[in-house]
Amino acid sequence: VLCSPVIKEEVNFKTKLTNHLYHALERDELELHYQPQICLQTGKIVGVEALLRWTHPELNMIPPNVFIPLAEQTGLINPIGEWVLKTACCQNKAWQEMGLPPVRMAVNISATQFRNPKLTTLIKKLLKETDLKPRYFELELTENIAINQSDYIIEILDRLRKQGVFISIDDFGTEYSSLSRLKTLPIDQIKIDKQFIDGVAKGKTDQAIVNTIILLAKNLGLNVIAEGVETHEQLAFLKDIQCDSVQGFYYHRPMPAQELEIILQYQNDT
Numbered sequence: 001v002l003c004s005p006v007i008k009e010e011v012n013f014k015t016k017l018t019n020h021l022y023h024a025l026e027r028d029e030l031e032l033h034y035q036p037q038i039c040l041q042t043g044k045i046v047g048v049e050a051l052l053r054w055t056h057p058e059l060n061m062i063p064p065n066v067f068i069p070l071a072e073q074t075g076l077i078n079p080i081g082e083w084v085l086k087t088a089c090c091q092n093k094a095w096q097e098m099g100l101p102p103v104r105m106a107v108n109i110s111a112t113q114f115r116n117p118k119l120t121t122l123i124k125k126l127l128k129e130t131d132l133k134p135r136y137f138e139l140e141l142t143e144n145i146a147i148n149q150s151d152y153i154i155e156i157l158d159r160l161r162k163q164g165v166f167i168s169i170d171d172f173g174t175e176y177s178s179l180s181r182l183k184t185l186p187i188d189q190i191k192i193d194k195q196f197i198d199g200v201a202k203g204k205t206d207q208a209i210v211n212t213i214i215l216l217a218k219n220l221g222l223n224v225i226a227e228g229v230e231t232h233e234q235l236a237f238l239k240d241i242q243c244d245s246v247q248g249f250y251y252h253r254p255m256p257a258q259e260l261e262i263i264l265q266y267q268n269d270t
């Protein structure tokens with residue numbers, strides 16, 4: 001098969017990037033940023049999502065949507081994911097020791113990480129080592145992992161929840177989960193995907209979808225968070241239909257730990 005120059009260039013770029021990614025961890029080029037999640041009843045920050053950032057010295061900031069898939073393909077997601085879990089736990093414990101109001105720390109877990117049989121043991125070990133209470137620790141897995149992975153995933157989630165870990169389904173609404181399937185999943189929260197939140201100010205269809213998801217979640221005893229909230233209009237709608245919490249640029253962008261500390265400190269003082 002002949003490769004067009006454009007494809008060739010893309011392959012070269014990916015190979016180059018993967019090679020760089022191998023060294024990113026040891027060269028200390030990875031960093032976590034944190035985006036607050038706000039409870040709509042109290043207006044307070046109840047959680048933060050840890051989001052990975054990679055600053056390459058020459059290529060500058062490479063977005064996670066570009067390098068996470070590469071890390072998944074190469075297996076690098078395992079050491080990187082372990083670093084993320086550890087850094088997030090340590091950071092949350094450090095904030096608590098600084099006397100900041102306690103928040104739940106949400107970490108994204110990829111499909112490959114879920115297939116690693118050592119995941120639950122690793123998390124247990126990290127929580128013990130950092131002395132972080134499991135209720136301040138949350139795992140986000142995408143809807144597509146949750147519905148595509150049979151009984152194995154249910155067993156893992158069950159085990160984690162028994163340890164006290166909080167479980168969320170990310171990007172909810174983008175796949176076609178059957179309602180009966182959702183009912184059997186041992187989870188605590190649903191994160192409504194940004195695409196529906198984008199639509200709520202534009203028309204009735206997405207409003208109806210978001211409304212239905214919230215009703216469904218409430219009936220199943222689940223918490224609901226909306227992601228990608230950018231406008232006052234979206235916020236007003238979500239408050240109106242009693243969404244539990246929100247995350248998005250309207251309140252805060254993802255930020256480095258030191259910036260979040262100032263915001264949490266302010267919340268403590270008011």
Ligand code: C2E
Pocket residue numbers: 035050051052063064065068084108109110170171227228229230247248249250254
């Ligand atoms: P995600 O888990 O759905 O994360 C939410 C993404 O939406 C983040 O992009 C966040 O910065 C962005 N976002 C939040 N609020 C708004 C908003 O109001 N408007 C807009 N336009 N965007 C908003 P980010 O940080 O670029 O991450 C992209 C994806 O990369 C994440 O999507 C997640 O799937 C993946 N990712 C990031 N960090 C990790 C990680 O540590 N491990 C794994 N496995 N995946 C990660």
Ligand code: CA
Pocket residue numbers: 049108140170
């Ligand atoms: Ca997420």
Ligand code: CA
Pocket residue numbers: 170171191193194227
């Ligand atoms: Ca998401």
Ligand code: CA
Pocket residue numbers: 171
């Ligand atoms: Ca997403």
